[in-house]
Amino acid sequence: MQLKRPHSVVPGFGLTLGYTVSYLSLIVLIPLSAVVVRGANQPWASFKDAIFDTRTLLAWRLTFGTAFVASLVNAFFGLIVAWVLVRYDFPGRRILDALIDMPFALPTAVSGIALTAIYADNGWVGQFLKPLGIKAVFSPLGIVIALTFIGLPFIVRTVQPTIEDLDPAVEEAATLLGAHRLTTLRRVILPAIQPALVAGFVTAFARCLGEYGSVIFISGNMPMRTEIASLLIVTKLQQFDYAGASAIALLMLVSSFLLLFLVNFSQWWSTRAQRREL
Numbered sequence: 001m002q003l004k005r006p007h008s009v010v011p012g013f014g015l016t017l018g019y020t021v022s023y024l025s026l027i028v029l030i031p032l033s034a035v036v037v038r039g040a041n042q043p044w045a046s047f048k049d050a051i052f053d054t055r056t057l058l059a060w061r062l063t064f065g066t067a068f069v070a071s072l073v074n075a076f077f078g079l080i081v082a083w084v085l086v087r088y089d090f091p092g093r094r095i096l097d098a099l100i101d102m103p104f105a106l107p108t109a110v111s112g113i114a115l116t117a118i119y120a121d122n123g124w125v126g127q128f129l130k131p132l133g134i135k136a137v138f139s140p141l142g143i144v145i146a147l148t149f150i151g152l153p154f155i156v157r158t159v160q161p162t163i164e165d166l167d168p169a170v171e172e173a174a175t176l177l178g179a180h181r182l183t184t185l186r187r188v189i190l191p192a193i194q195p196a197l198v199a200g201f202v203t204a205f206a207r208c209l210g211e212y213g214s215v216i217f218i219s220g221n222m223p224m225r226t227e228i229a230s231l232l233i234v235t236k237l238q239q240f241d242y243a244g245a246s247a248i249a250l251l252m253l254v255s256s257f258l259l260l261f262l263v264n265f266s267q268w269w270s271t272r273a274q275r276r277e278l
Contacts, residue, residue: 032253039250042243050244051251055224056232060251063229066140067208070147071155075201078155079193085156086163100157103150108213115146116218138220143228146214151204158200162193199263206259210252 039047050056085097103111119126119136129136136142166189174184212230219226227235229248236245 035246035249035253038242039246039253042247046243047247050241050247053244055227056229056248058224059227059229059232062140062143062227063209066143066147066228067205067211070144070151070208071201071205073144073148074151074155074204075197078152078200079159079197081152082156082159082163086160087168100153103153108150108211109217111149112146112214112217115142115149115214119145119218137218138222138226140226142218142220143215143226146218147208147211150211150214151208154204154207155197155200158203159193159196162196166192195267198266202259202263202266206256209255209259 081100085093085100116123116137118124119129119142121127121130121135121137123137126136134141136145170188171184174188179187210230212228212234215228216231219228219231221227221231229252233245233248233252236242236248
């Protein structure tokens with residue numbers, strides 16, 4: 001007896017797979033392959049000089065350092081924001097929830113100009129930081145502020161569904177059994193949302209590594225001081241140093257792939273651990 005295939009609105013598997021592979025090849029695979037080929041198809045001495053140049057190393061250290069600090073700040077405060085949006089009902093909650101996605105819709109250049117105006121020495125916030133000796137604009141602190149702004153939605157939107165699926169009855173049971181609030185947070189809540197929090201942190205970190213528009217205004221773009229890696233690529237392209245730009249771009253591409261692999265591996269590991277517990 002021949003089994004009947006379920007009716008589908010879209011065409012068959014072969015045709016849809018062909019469209020999928022073709023679309024991904026044109027939009028993703030071919031451009032990334034061009035970066036790999038252009039970056040690897042050069043003498044090792046030229047590639048090494050571009051990667052291990054003092055200016056490049058300082059840009060990499062600034063890029064990774066500020067991205068890590070911004071993602072760490074977002075992991076803490078983003079968890080609190082997601083918890084408040086899910087567990088509490090208050091006036092304006094829907095508006096606040098919609099504002100979380102503002103960095104997604106807002107052009108990065110607009111956010112960079114706005115942050116620069118606010119945190120400048122005569123800005124709304126900068127005028128209170130100046131007497132304290134804190135310089136936000138044209139400093140690494142300004143880069144952290146910009147990256148925190150664009151990275152917050154990645155943490156909140158990743159952790160929020162996990163908190164929604166977390167049954168409050170489990171927390172109530174822990175309280176009835178005599179657990180302190182910190183104990184409940186450490187033993188019940190955090191283990192449940194840890195995979196989502198790690199995935200959100202890594203995703204935000206990867207996004208911060210490639211940020212450009214919101215940083216170039218507030219950083220000041222001073223070589224060897226406030227110059228990030230993506231800006232250095234643009235600078236080398238403007239100087240017609242295509243080999244150096246391709247080498248740095250290849251390193252950024254490899255870093256992004258490693259971070260995405262880390263996200264998928266952490267999700268696979270957490271799923272496997274949960275299945276073992278069941």
